[in-house]
Amino acid sequence: MSNLTDSELGGMMQLVRGTQWYVGMFGDPYALLLRAQADDPYPHYELAREQGRLYQSPLGSWVCTGHALAAQVLADPRFDARTADGGTAAQHVLALDDSFLGLDRTAHDRLRERTATLLGPQAVERYRTLTERVGGALLDGLGAEFDLAADFATPLAVGVLAELLAVPTKDRARFAEHCPALGTALDAEVCPQQLAPARALITALRWLRGELAARPDTGLLDEVAAAGGDEAADDALAVAVLLAVTGIPATSSLVCNAALALLADPARCEEVRSDPGLLSKVIDETLRHDPPVHLRSLVAREDVRIDGQLIAAGSQLVVLLAAANRDPEVFCDPGRFDPHRAESAALLGGAHHELTAPLARLQAEVALRLLLDRLPRLRQDGPIVRRRRAPVSRAIARVPVTAA
Amino acid sequence: MRVLFTSFAHNTHFYTLAPLAWAFRAAGHEVLVASQPALTDTITQAGLPAVPVGVDHAVQEFEQRQSNRNSEHPEINFAETRPEIVTWDYALGLQSMMTPLMYAKVNDTMVDDLVELARQWQPDLVIWEPFTYAGAVAARVTGAAHARLLWGPDVQYRARKLFLQRQAEQPPEHRDDPLAEWLTWTLDRYGCEFDEEMVTGQWTIDSTPQSTRLPLGQHVVPMRYVPYNGVSVIPDWLREPPKRPRVCLTLGVSAREVLGGDAVCVSDLIEATADLDIELVATLDSSQRELLATVPDNTRIVDFVPMHALLPSCSAIIYHGGAGTWSTAMLAGVPHIMLAEQYDTVLKAEQIEELGAGLFIRPNTLTAQGLRDMVIRVLEEPSFRAAAERLRQEVLAEPSPGELVPVLERLTAEHRTAC
Numbered sequence: 001m002s003n004l005t006d007s008e009l010g011g012m013m014q015l016v017r018g019t020q021w022y023v024g025m026f027g028d029p030y031a032l033l034l035r036a037q038a039d040d041p042y043p044h045y046e047l048a049r050e051q052g053r054l055y056q057s058p059l060g061s062w063v064c065t066g067h068a069l070a071a072q073v074l075a076d077p078r079f080d081a082r083t084a085d086g087g088t089a090a091q092h093v094l095a096l097d098d099s100f101l102g103l104d105r106t107a108h109d110r111l112r113e114r115t116a117t118l119l120g121p122q123a124v125e126r127y128r129t130l131t132e133r134v135g136g137a138l139l140d141g142l143g144a145e146f147d148l149a150a151d152f153a154t155p156l157a158v159g160v161l162a163e164l165l166a167v168p169t170k171d172r173a174r175f176a177e178h179c180p181a182l183g184t185a186l187d188a189e190v191c192p193q194q195l196a197p198a199r200a201l202i203t204a205l206r207w208l209r210g211e212l213a214a215r216p217d218t219g220l221l222d223e224v225a226a227a228g229g230d231e232a233a234d235d236a237l238a239v240a241v242l243l244a245v246t247g248i249p250a251t252s253s254l255v256c257n258a259a260l261a262l263l264a265d266p267a268r269c270e271e272v273r274s275d276p277g278l279l280s281k282v283i284d285e286t287l288r289h290d291p292p293v294h295l296r297s298l299v300a301r302e303d304v305r306i307d308g309q310l311i312a313a314g315s316q317l318v319v320l321l322a323a324a325n326r327d328p329e330v331f332c333d334p335g336r337f338d339p340h341r342a343e344s345a346a347l348l349g350g351a352h353h354e355l356t357a358p359l360a361r362l363q364a365e366v367a368l369r370l371l372l373d374r375l376p377r378l379r380q381d382g383p384i385v386r387r388r389r390a391p392v393s394r395a396i397a398r399v400p401v402t403a404a
Numbered sequence: 405m406r407v408l409f410t411s412f413a414h415n416t417h418f419y420t421l422a423p424l425a426w427a428f429r430a431a432g433h434e435v436l437v438a439s440q441p442a443l444t445d446t447i448t449q450a451g452l453p454a455v456p457v458g459v460d461h462a463v464q465e466f467e468q469r470q471s472n473r474n475s476e477h478p479e480i481n482f483a484e485t486r487p488e489i490v491t492w493d494y495a496l497g498l499q500s501m502m503t504p505l506m507y508a509k510v511n512d513t514m515v516d517d518l519v520e521l522a523r524q525w526q527p528d529l530v531i532w533e534p535f536t537y538a539g540a541v542a543a544r545v546t547g548a549a550h551a552r553l554l555w556g557p558d559v560q561y562r563a564r565k566l567f568l569q570r571q572a573e574q575p576p577e578h579r580d581d582p583l584a585e586w587l588t589w590t591l592d593r594y595g596c597e598f599d600e601e602m603v604t605g606q607w608t609i610d611s612t613p614q615s616t617r618l619p620l621g622q623h624v625v626p627m628r629y630v631p632y633n634g635v636s637v638i639p640d641w642l643r644e645p646p647k648r649p650r651v652c653l654t655l656g657v658s659a660r661e662v663l664g665g666d667a668v669c670v671s672d673l674i675e676a677t678a679d680l681d682i683e684l685v686a687t688l689d690s691s692q693r694e695l696l697a698t699v700p701d702n703t704r705i706v707d708f709v710p711m712h713a714l715l716p717s718c719s720a721i722i723y724h725g726g727a728g729t730w731s732t733a734m735l736a737g738v739p740h741i742m743l744a745e746q747y748d749t750v751l752k753a754e755q756i757e758e759l760g761a762g763l764f765i766r767p768n769t770l771t772a773q774g775l776r777d778m779v780i781r782v783l784e785e786p787s788f789r790a791a792a793e794r795l796r797q798e799v800l801a802e803p804s805p806g807e808l809v810p811v812l813e814r815l816t817a818e819h820r821t822a823c
Contacts, residue, residue: 014504
């Protein structure tokens with residue numbers, strides 16, 4: 001992608017965008033949610049659900065909304081990030097291979113194994129103090145009014161990762177500047193971006209890879225690489241890049257969405273203050289009710305017969321995680337935010353999500369605790385502006401809050 | 405002076421340019437007409453020097469798709485202005501679809517070569533038809549003055565203005581301008597920058613009569629419409645005055661040739677007027693003719709007849725609202741019956757009805773009886789003819805292309821930046 005001219009890259013993205021818009025005009029819910037012009041995507045998910053738990057959009061993509069079927073697909077090795085020979089589905093917009101987003105299940109299993117003692121659910125506890133320190137320092141530097149995403153949640157995730165990767169002090173500003181641009185990667189795979197952010201994304205990826213590869217001491221990476229074995233150095237790089245590309249936006253989104261759910265309901269805030277154990281449930285419910293990753297795009301590696309449909313080899317299958325997580329067959333009153341619900345857990349995105357999930361969760365817990373303890377009067381202070389063309393991340397562009 | 409005319413390869417988009425190009429030549433200026441190779445014969449048939457640039461575009465496919473699903477795509481309507489309909493999403497959608505699916509498709513295959521031509525030939529003035537932004541780009545790169553020449557009410561610029569207005573209302577994070585993006589990276593290839601002049605031209609030559617012109621505040625230079633709709637041979641029968649009121653039925657060459665099928669069933673229309681004391685002149689091609697079981701006695705079927713020769717003898721015209729026919733009918737002072745639904749035709753039909761110069765019906769609500777009633781009304785009520793005559797006077801009141809040449813010479817001297 002980086003060797004395309006602006007006219008080629010921009011023209012390609014505009015053509016896909018124009019086609020998606022055109023198909024959306026005739027009411028296809030998947031095309032409408034890729035258009036991603038709505039603040040609330042959930043009405044489109046419900047329209048998609050009405051088409052059946054698995055249906056084919058006129059764009060050619062298969063779209064899955066049912067919770068049980070989605071869980072089955074996410075666990076099915078016949079669906080993966082790329083075809084067996086590394087190809088993408090026709091609907092795939094930007095193949096950002098620099099990003100390691102195309103790694104297959106086997107590679108992810110290996111990465112998870114290598115990093116079990118560094119990034120696994122128990123292992124991440126060792127970063128709690130660090131996260132508290134980074135988050136605390138951020139709050140120290142903020143006035144009464146700030147932006148929850150741009151001034152706190154994102155810098156927290158960026159700051160923690162900079163520590164984990166031992167980014168040298170002189171490069172911290174550059175790192176912080178490039179990381180937010182990486183947040184469009186998952187969106188850019190399925191929804192064409194404007195040229196400028198797409199260029200920023202490509203540039204940031206190249207910078208990050210170059211920066212990591214050039215440095216002798218890379219913190220966490222050294223520990224991954226030190227485990228030895230074939231591909232150890234490549235795997236270390238992949239872990240670092242994925243933590244930046246998917247981990248930072250997921251963390252920021254989880255912090256903001258969970259915080260907003262609490263701020264919207266003072267009684268719930270009080271409840272969490274008095275019952276620290278409830279915080280974990282608030283995060284679980286945020287992951288279901290307003291997840292950091294709304295859809296997962298997969299490609300069929302072979303002809304697959306599933307749920308009475310034949311998905312041809314090479315076809316795109318899109319799991320609408322956010323829709324599956326509100327499947328009324330599984331969740332009672334699925335639109336309600338309820339940390340006390342007992343139903344089964346939210347779908348997070350399968351093998352490809354598990355690498356970065358524990359660290360994101362830890363940071364969210366620490367961040368929410370800090371906000372509750374240190375800013376008891378925190379409240380939303382203006383409308384939330386969500387980024388457009390962000391059907392996967394539903395990223396927040398602006399969320400003013402005040403602690404006064 | 406060197407004047408470069410340019411249109412993407414499409415007959416009717418080019419036809420509007422021809423009379424002004426003749427006027428410049430007749431005044432002694434050098435003129436070239438640049439388009440993709442497919443239009444070369446059409447340009448030379450108009451007696452103008454053609455320069456084929458780039459390679460042919462393949463836009464018919466999208467037009468075809470649009471036309472087949474015509475009644476289903478309410479969101480591609482440049483003529484729409486109701487604020488409750490033209491939301492930010494509506495306005496952005498229009499730009500998001502038209503830019504890559506139409507403008508980029510018809511311009512990208514010729515713009516590099518057109519710029520090259522302009523660099524070699526160094527025109528003083530570039531005149532471009534409103535879809536052919538490559539003309540604005542070539543002018544900007546070489547410092548030539550440039551103007552748009554309209555073929556109908558300026559719905560494109562009105563939609564652009566509405567879009568910019570809606571965009572200004574959005575939070576900065578939501579701003580999005582596909583047309584500007586596309587022109588920015590196109591201009592960037594030649595080291596130039598985008599501004600709104602690339603969309604509007606430095607001024608706009610408008611050949612529509614005053615009453616149908618949209619008040620948009622842009623710099624408009626009015627011009628009398630002079631019809632040119634391709635090579636024409638006057639048939640013998642047209643030399644005789646009609647014995648009964650003559651009514652023309654035409655669904656437009658453009659719609660027939662490019663859009664792939666008429667939006668209305670022709671045989672129903674012809675049968676509806678079979679018993680009226682009129683002479684119906686219907687322009688049909690062989691495939692449409694095959695649909696007719698019999699040709700009624702009062703009907704003359706022709707494959708093609710030049711509208712500028714036919715319409716002055718007509719008492720009414722039934723048509724879809726295409727650019728050339730609409731302008732020629734106004735020039736002829738003929739009352740209109742418009743079966744309009746595409747692009748700017750609905751707006752034009754509404755204007756005609758409002759001005760009292762004819763009637764408007766959407767093809768999907770048309771019945772044979774309804775058409776028959778409209779024909780009778782237009783022929784029997786003199787107000788239609790009177791209003792059509794007022795429009796004719798408005799057309800004639802504007803300066804002819806020849807009279808416009810000195811005006812454009814002056815504007816060129818004021819606007820060109822090349823030495």
